[in-house]
Amino acid sequence: MAANFFRYVWRHSRREQLIVLCFVLFSLPFYWWSLDVPKRIVNEAIQGDVFAHGETTARLFDITLSLPDFLGGWSWHVTDGLMLAQVPYLFALSMVFLVLTLINGWFKYVINIRKGVLGERMLRRLRFELFALAMRFRPEDVRTTKSAEVTSMIKDEVEPIGGFFGEAFITPAFLGTQALTAMAFILVQNLWLGTLALALILVQGIVIPHLRREQIRLGRMRQIESRVLAGRIGEMMEAVPALHVFGVTGFTASEIGKRLGTLFDIRLRLYRRKFAVKYLNNLLAQLTPFVFYTLGGYLALQGRLDIGQLVAVIAAYRDLPTPIKELIDWDQQRADVTVKYEQVVGAFSKEFMMPEEPAEPPAPIPSETPITLVGLRVVNGRGMVQVDRMSAAIARPARVALVGSTGSARDVLPKVLGRQITDYQGSVTIGSHEIGTMTDAQASAVMLYVSGEPYIMSGTIRDNLCLALRRAAPPEEEPKDVWARYWRDEARMTDNPTVSPDADWIDYRGFGIEGPQALNGAIIEALRVVRGYEDIFRVGMSSRLGDELDEGVATRMLQARTAIHARFNERGMGSYVETFTPNQFNTSASIGENLLFGVSIGKRFAPENLANDPFVRSIIAAEALVGPLTGIGLKMVETVAEAFQGLAADNPLRERYSFIDEAELGDLWPQVQVAWQRGQRRQFSAELRDKLVGYALMYVEPQHRLNLIDDQLVARVLRARASFREFLPAADAGEIEFYDPGRLMPAASIRDNLLFGRVRYGKAHMRDKIVVAAAEMLGELDLEAFVVSRGLDQEAGPGGRLLSPQQRVTVQLGRAMxxxxxxxxxxxxxxxxxAAEAHMIMSNIFEAMSGKTVIAAQSNDDDLSAFDLVMTFEGAKLTGIERRGAAEATAPEQSVETPVPAPSPQEAVK
Structure with missing residues (x-):
């Protein structure tokens, strides 16, 4: 990027700048006439100078165009004008002034709009170029750069720069020409008044910028301190879990408070200086009107200046301070923006950067090309040698194990080969290509680096798995409508990509996938390799079924419901699932679920809100369930209060009653005890009774085992179920989906739709067998891909926070496969x-990568029998190479000095 701000602006926007400058020039005659017309209104129309000799009419709009004498004096009479009386004459001149005002306003509107559009386009270009530069940072620079600082610079710090892009050339031209026009008009009217006004303006233009230098320095300090603050806050947000673990949030709050105090002090000094300069600027601006009124009035009284001229001078100067003040402000903004631009560009200008991507796709590297390392030496930022003059050649394909202790060269060499470390001495090549200087397109076409610290981006699991496949830039299509054409043209004008990210970027042919229809199958196969399929399948089974179902899928889902239960019965597992039957009480479901006999769509009938809902309370009261449910809730509270005393935190009983919050229990239990002491056990407050009823609605007999459900209670709940469905207001019908064996429930999970019941409590060990049987039936009915697809559609969260650590690793390995x-x-x-799981995954990877090269960092205790090349490291040195099978590798004897080729100029600089 250009280091000079104005050079950068002119390079990318000179055409638009020149167009706007033409508008500025065209506006000047109209501005001059708007200054001259008020004088004519006062002198000619109001004071009647043109009617001074008894004339009742005067000629207006008599227009003659002529050239100066030195150009030949040629003239052309345009029109004789109109003969008007004094009042029409006044109205005509006033209308001319109004028209000129409208024209001048239109010019300002067009110029400001074009300046704004120009500024936004340049801001878009600048942000994209900074982002593109950040994407070319070497991995070493990325690791030492705080992402929050980069984000702050691209998003916030360039915002004022973007506002100045349109001002850079247009504003001084527009305001400068207006100020010169007004100043020239004043000098034409009266030389003394014009000279005095010019002197005061020059003082204002010299003194104010000098006083604003301190503002520039303070503004620079504020920018740097704000950037550091953003980076530190971003760093602490990433470390929040650790800060809570160590209990050091008070210390971190103190640090942020100090930084905010420093920033406050800088901003306070900046405001004091800013408003002091503004006060002085306004004072100097008001001195000139004082002189005009005093000296101009005196000259008018002496007859040396007519009233019309004085009015015209005052009117002209009325417009003069604004452009002068804005020009001074522009100069201040110029200095500030120039500093900010230089700081931002400097922060993105690294000594070494990754090479730019070529326009044409790189030539493929043959699969048998060996990897050659000659004199490789890696030194970290603290001067420690991590790899010491290593030379070797690895034939391909091969299964290569890098063996050594933690912290040895075993941990560094994969990063060099995977281009995570590019600052090294010697050479590491694939054929004739130096790995450290390969472009992303070249390197990623042949190799893929997978670390133990996966980063999962925001989006679905599918998005993250398919991220590695999005390499085929779709062809640019002709816009289908005006809106699409607008987006494309704007992108072209700012050198932004014109192909939409919503297009299909997946390189199906390059990765051996037949097309979009086969993508799910390829993902399933990759997940099976890394043993992540079952996990995604379970996620899919737990996903909401949803409304938008293909008719064929919906039909097969209902068929699967019946077929799955038939399969359970065949395998003797029918008793492990208790299905929902309209006229029966499901003992494996809670009392609340039995009462609703449906799935809540919104939050109104969610389990935690049932007891507080007026309609549910009315149904419970009508069926005489308030007393029994209050008793069940009370018994549950008594049990928890007695049983939790001295109970270990990991005791299964705590999980069984996890819906009763211990902190809440500490507030409820004293209220219950007070009621007992007064002999009013059943006379609880409405709030306490609703809380106890809410607990009772979550009671499941086989799970909580308090023997509180009898036949009488079951009969009342079944009656309440019928009443709930019969009397539910039509307006609330969309809040719940009732269980129906012949219908699907979009608001329920896929598992609930298929099982249509609950797994009996105490049979949790059978869950895996139940899932396996269900999966088999789904496969037979061609529903497996649908379930997996729903699992893949689940959000991963920023950085994969909605996934477990092992799931994040599985997703990363899955996209590699x-x-x-x-x-x-x-x-x-x-x-x-x-160890056992890792060994099985590695075996699957070897099988899937048959005929390809796998390089893995291994410990000394790992099973190395599957590798055909083992490279052993001690500290920074390669101590041995063991060749097995067909793989070939060569390494110089460690005692012999190996000649190292002269480094390239770039390597020499490194």
Whole structure:
């Protein structure tokens, strides 16, 4: 990017700048005439100078165009004008003044609109260029850069710069020409008044910018301190869990408070200086009108200046301070914006950056090309040697194990091969390509680096899995409508990408996928390789069914409901699931679920809100359930209050009654005890009774085992169920979906729709068998892909926060298997799994990557039997190479000095 702000603006916007400057020039004659007309109104129309000799009419609009004498003196008479009496003459001149005012306003409107559009386009260009530069930071620079600071610079710090893009050339031209026009008009009217006004303006233009230098310095300090504050807050937000664990939130709050105090002090000094300069500026601006009224009035009284001229001078100067003041403000803004631009561009200008992507796709690298390392030496930022003059050659394909202790070169070499470290000495090449200087397109076409610290982006699980496939830039299509054409043209004008991110960027052909229809199958296959399929399938089963179902899927879902229960019965598992039957009480469901006999769509009939809902309370009261439910809730509170005393935190009983909050219990239990002491056990407050009824509605007999449900209570609940459905207001019918064996429930999960019941309590060990049987039936009915698709549509959250650590690793490995590169580099990618699980996943990866190269960092205790090349490290040195099978590798004897080729100029600089 250009280091000079004005050079950058002119390079990218000179055409539009020149167009607006033409509008400025065209506006000047109309501005001059608008200054001259008031003088004519006063002198000619009001004082009647043109009617001084008894004339009752005067000629107006007599227009003759002529050239100066030195150009030949040619003239052309346009019109004789009109003969008007004094009153029509006044009205005609006033209408001319009004028309000129409208024209001048139109010019200002057009100029300001074009300035604004120009500024926004340049701001869009600048932000995109800064983002593109940030994407070219070397991995070493990325690790030392706070993301919040980069975000703050791209989003916030360039905002005032963007506002100045349209002002850079147009504003001084527009305001300067207006000020010169007004000043020239004043000098024409009276030389002394014009000279005095010019002197005061010059003083104002020299003194004010000098006083504002301190403002610029303070503004620079404020910008730097704000950037540091944003970076520190972003860093602390990422570390919030650790800060809570260590209990140091008070210390961190103190640090932020100090930084805010520093920023406050800078801003306070800045405001004091700003308003002091503004006061002085206004004072100097008001001195000139004082002189005009005093000296101009004196000259008018002496007859040396007519009233019309004085009015015209005052009117002209009325417009003069505004452009002068705005020009001074522009100069201040120019200095401020120039500093900000230089700081931002400097922050994004690194000594070394990743190479730009070529316009044409790179030539493919043959799959048998070896990896060659000659004199590789890596030194970290603290001067510690991490890899010491290593030389070796790795034939491809191969299964390569990098073995050593933690912290040895074993942990560094994968990062060099995976281009996570590009600052090294020596050479690391694939064929004739130096890995450290390859473009992203070249390197990613042949290799893929997978670390033990996956980063999952916001979006669905599917989006994250398919991220590695989005390499095929779709062809630019002709816009289908005016709106699409507008978006494309604006993108072109700012050098932004013209292809929509909503287009299909997946390179199906390059990764061996037949097309969009086969994508789900490829994802399922990749998940099976990394043993993540079952997890995604469970997520899909727990997902909401939803309303937008294909008719065929809906039909097969209802068929699956019946077929799954038939399969359970065949395998002797029919008794493990208690289905929902309209006229029966489901003992494996809560009392509240039995009463509703449906799925709540909104929050109104959610389990935690049932006891507080007026309609539900009315149904409970009508069926005489208030007393029994209050008793059940009271018994549950008594049990929890007695049983939780001294109970271990991990005791299963706590989980069984997890819906009773212990903090809430501490408030309820004293109220219950007070009622007992007064002998009023059943006379609780309405609030306490609703709370106890709410607990009772969550009671499940097999789970809580208090033997509180009898036949009489079951009969009342079934009657309440019928009353609830019969008397539910039509306006509330959309709040609940009632269970119906012949219908699907969009608001319920897929699992609930298929099982249409509850797994009996105490049979949790059968859940896996139940899921397996259901999965088999879904596969037979061609519903497996639908369930997995719903699992893939679940949100991963920022940084994958909605996924477990192991799920994040699984997603990262899954997208690597979806990609299946020629070279896969695993840098502790399986460290989140147990030894047995990691061994099985590695075996699956080897099988899926047959005929390709896998390079994995392994510990000394790992099973290395599946590898055909083992490279052993001690500290920073390669101590041995063991070749197995068909793989070939060569390494110089460690005692022999290996000649190292002369480094390239770029490497020499590094």
């Amino acid at each position: 979806l990609r299946r590169p020629d070279i896969l580099i695993l840098d502790g990618a399986l460290s989140s799994f147990g």
